[in-house]
Amino acid sequence: MAKILVVTSGKGGVGKTTSTASLGAALAQSGQRVVVVDFDVGLRNLDLVMGAERRVVFDLINVVQGDAKLAQALIRDKRVDTLSLLPASQTRDKDALTEEGVAKVLAELREKFDWIICDSPAGIEKGATLAMYNADAAVVVTNPEVSSVRDSDRIIGLLDSKTKRAEKGERMEKHLLLTRYDTARAARGEMLKTDDVLEILSIPLLGIIPESEEVLRASNIGAPITLSNPASAAGRAYFDAAKRLRGEDIPMTVPVERRGLMGKLFGRRVA
Amino acid sequence: MSLLNFLSRRRSAPVARERLQILLAHERAVHGHRDLVAILQEEILAVIAKHMAIEREKVQVKLDRGKSTSTLEIDIEMPDLAQAAAAARH
Ligand SMILES: Nc1ncnc2c1ncn2[C@@H]1O[C@H](COP(=O)(O)OP(=O)(O)O)[C@@H](O)[C@H]1O
Ligand SMILES: [Mg+2]
Numbered sequence: 001m002a003k004i005l006v007v008t009s010g011k012g013g014v015g016k017t018t019s020t021a022s023l024g025a026a027l028a029q030s031g032q033r034v035v036v037v038d039f040d041v042g043l044r045n046l047d048l049v050m051g052a053e054r055r056v057v058f059d060l061i062n063v064v065q066g067d068a069k070l071a072q073a074l075i076r077d078k079r080v081d082t083l084s085l086l087p088a089s090q091t092r093d094k095d096a097l098t099e100e101g102v103a104k105v106l107a108e109l110r111e112k113f114d115w116i117i118c119d120s121p122a123g124i125e126k127g128a129t130l131a132m133y134n135a136d137a138a139v140v141v142t143n144p145e146v147s148s149v150r151d152s153d154r155i156i157g158l159l160d161s162k163t164k165r166a167e168k169g170e171r172m173e174k175h176l177l178l179t180r181y182d183t184a185r186a187a188r189g190e191m192l193k194t195d196d197v198l199e200i201l202s203i204p205l206l207g208i209i210p211e212s213e214e215v216l217r218a219s220n221i222g223a224p225i226t227l228s229n230p231a232s233a234a235g236r237a238y239f240d241a242a243k244r245l246r247g248e249d250i251p252m253t254v255p256v257e258r259r260g261l262m263g264k265l266f267g268r269r270v271a
Numbered sequence: 272m273s274l275l276n277f278l279s280r281r282r283s284a285p286v287a288r289e290r291l292q293i294l295l296a297h298e299r300a301v302h303g304h305r306d307l308v309a310i311l312q313e314e315i316l317a318v319i320a321k322h323m324a325i326e327r328e329k330v331q332v333k334l335d336r337g338k339s340t341s342t343l344e345i346d347i348e349m350p351d352l353a354q355a356a357a358a359a360r361h
Contacts (some may be wrong), residue, residue: 146287153295157302169333189282196288200295
């Protein structure tokens with residue numbers, strides 16, 4: 001059965017789009033049929049992070065409004081053939097998305113894919129609630145920092161009240177993805193620790209993604225990090241998180257960068 | 272800067288944690304009972320499970336928030352009583 005996953009956070013800039021692309025690619029790399037859907041109408045970025053910005057012809061709103069067929073709007077990834085992207089519109093305003101329209105498109109996607117991963121816009125307004133409404137599970141992306149934790153708490157409250165599952169009295173599966181984590185700073189007491197965030201938000205941990213220059217490099221070249229640098233610390237962390245999403249029991253670690261001979265000689269990767 | 276001052280300046284995370292705990296306790300009360308439905312479902316299940324075997328899906332809890340009144344609907348589908356009691360005893 002297809003699963004709809006929303007990647008959400010409340011706060012902007014915490015790593016939702018990066019995580020949607022990386023988790024989506026990691027799942028597709030393991031043979032699962034995945035579509036990543038950009039719900040950030042007007043501020044689309046998922047196409048850029050996925051390296052598909054020049055292939056966008058139609059978008060989610062065109063499909064919702066019946067101006068294009070779903071098959072015309074879906075962009076198949078050139079590197080992993082089980083991975084597709086449904087882009088958001090850059091020009092239209094977000095009121096063009098309706099609850100019924102979105103539900104219809106998602107139902108159609110359910111027929112074709114194992115995973116439908118929805119990249120939520122920031123905020124707690126309509127855009128974010130539309131992205132989460134039909135979800136079966138949520139990945140709450142949080143940075144170890146006060147405002148991000150507070151906004152995540154707010155989003156968890158919405159997941160438990162403003163979704164179809166909540167309305168039906170069913171339980172919404174929620175996962176915490178801690179991103180931009182700096183182990184050294186957490187150990188020095190300069191940054192909230194994983195346990196602090198877990199205790200405050202009390203939802204299960206899906207993974208810890210270290211702060212890494214490799215993530216920036218991946219978005220510069222338009223490739224999810226699990227494709228561009230699968231052996232990097234962040235790449236491995238995303239692979240582990242994707243396995244946990246599939247129900248595998250993987251020990252929780254914060255991967256660290258392995259340095260090869262070149263890395264040791266030059267101190268950093270030559271980009 | 273004294274050593275103590277230096278150390279307490281660096282360990283700001285415990286302060287962050289405490290501030291968040293206080294703030295969120297307040298905000299959760301304002302924005303509604305987070306997870307109330309989930310908590311109720313778990314606790315009702317636990318109470319029933321003490322006396323008989325019951326599947327998780329058989330307990331449905333639904334909360335309808337209205338402007339002036341809210342209703343809580345609890346739907347429990349009971350298993351065959353004799354069978355379930357026997358299963359729980361073993
Ligand atoms: N683990 C990480 N390490 C370093 N930079 C990161 C990491 N995750 C995300 N970023 C960077 O943070 C910025 C915001 O990320 P993005 O995924 O666009 O967030 P959001 O979609 O939540 O607004 C981007 O520049 C991205 O490259
Ligand atoms: Mg984004």
